[in-house]
Amino acid sequence: MNFCLSFRRNSTKGVQANDSTGRLLKYDMGTNQVTVLLINLSGAVGAAVSRDGGFVLVSEFIGDWIRRYWLTGGNAGTSDIFLSNLNIVRPNNIKRTILGDFLIAAATVTQGSQTLVPIKVRIDGDGRISEMVSLEAQYGSTPISEAQQSGLSVYVSSRGVNFVGVYTP
Structure with a gap:
């Protein structure tokens, strides 16, 4: 299917x-x-x-x-x-990882300025958040559209930039 x-x-x-x-x-x-x-x-x-x-x-x-x-x-x-979750807004693409949990490209609202900041979120099959990482340093306030895991690396993309972010542990 x-x-x-x-x-x-x-x-x-x-x-x-x-x-x-x-x-x-x-x-x-x-x-x-x-x-x-x-x-x-x-x-x-x-x-x-x-x-x-x-x-x-x-x-x-x-x-x-x-x-x-x-x-x-x-x-x-x-x-x-x-x-x-009030801290997670604008969820975009969601991908299952090889471990069976999920990566979500999303945003959060900063407390002071109320601007949207891109984040990648990892949740398990029960909806528990195990990781929420700000990508503001790399993307500013540009929304991200995808977080995809391959091996140990996570690739992050956005329609608003001309690069792909690669994050490794």
Whole structure:
């Protein structure tokens, strides 16, 4: 199965309009059938399936949360808010790591100036935050769009810069 998100092409207009027309779609390659799993998503921009295939996480950029859609088990076919944290806003793409936890490209609001600062967030399969790293020194207030782990390194990208950040332990 493949999962796809549908959201406005012009994300700036979507944010300004508080758009909630996003959808989570499931494509079955065997039958060529597309099934709508979720509707009315607030700026759905990223999705990642859990290691065991039990759920898919969907980041809602406008809603400022991560939604979980259950694929198997007693909750199959239902969704809930997986992560909603006042310190994490504008969650963008979400990626599962080789360890089974998740990396989220997001932002946080600085206390003094109330400006958005890009962060990379690591959460486990239960929604517990294990790492939240500010990327303000490297990206200023430019939002990041992706944090992807490969081996021990994490690659961070943004549509607003002409480089890719590489972070190693």
